[in-house]
Amino acid sequence: MSLLKGKKIGVALTGSHCTIDAILPQFRILARAGAELYPILSPAVQLTDTRFGSAEALRREIVQISGREPWLSVVDVEPIGPKRLLDLLLIAPCSGNSMAKLARGISDSAVLMAAKAQLRNGRPLLLAISTNDALGLNAGNLAVLLNTKNIYMVPFGQDSPMGKPNSMVARPDLIAPAAAAALEGRQLQPLLVNPS
DSSP states (O other), X not given: OGGGTTOEEEEEEOSOHHHHHHHHHHHHHHHHTTOEEEEEEOHHHXXXXXXXXXXXXXXXXXXXXXXXXXXXXXXXXXXXXXXXXXXXXXXXXXXXXXXXXXXXXXXXXXXXXHHHHHHHTTOOEEEEEEETTTTTXXXXXXXXXXXXXXXXXXXXXESOTTTOTTOEEEOGGGHHHXXXXXXXXXXXXXXXOOOO
16 A cells, blocks of 8 residues: 555554454554554553453564554653654554543543544544444444544444444454545545454
């Protein structure tokens, strides 16, 4: 994807730990396409060891993919705004907690402050949602984000309509095309897809 070559892309991870393994190969695709990746980790990703792996192993893999140490604090990401550091910020996975805070203007972590800075600059913010309550308590927040200028979505759908009817997850394999579209100021379509 020639549109990604040389672009400075923030790749922010939040605490939907079950989807991180599917997201990391997509970061590699962005890097192979020539994008410069700037990793940002939420506190849940920085500090939590889960059945999906340890926080330290994930940090090492992120460094290996991007060639950079991740930004971990609000202070680390604060220059994104005044220095206009990023062409695109991708939050993948974007948990329901992060969705809710973003929709309400809360910027209490490195990821959310980076998002605020990106929107301040009128630059694209791309979300790859992964939440068990997108069609429940978070539905209103999803609607706010869908209607916010400069916010784009990686196409998403219900991952388990019978078992978890409120759950929605983005299609990881559409991250690179969605990033290219967002850099052009457009939403990749169709927005609602089968997530598998």
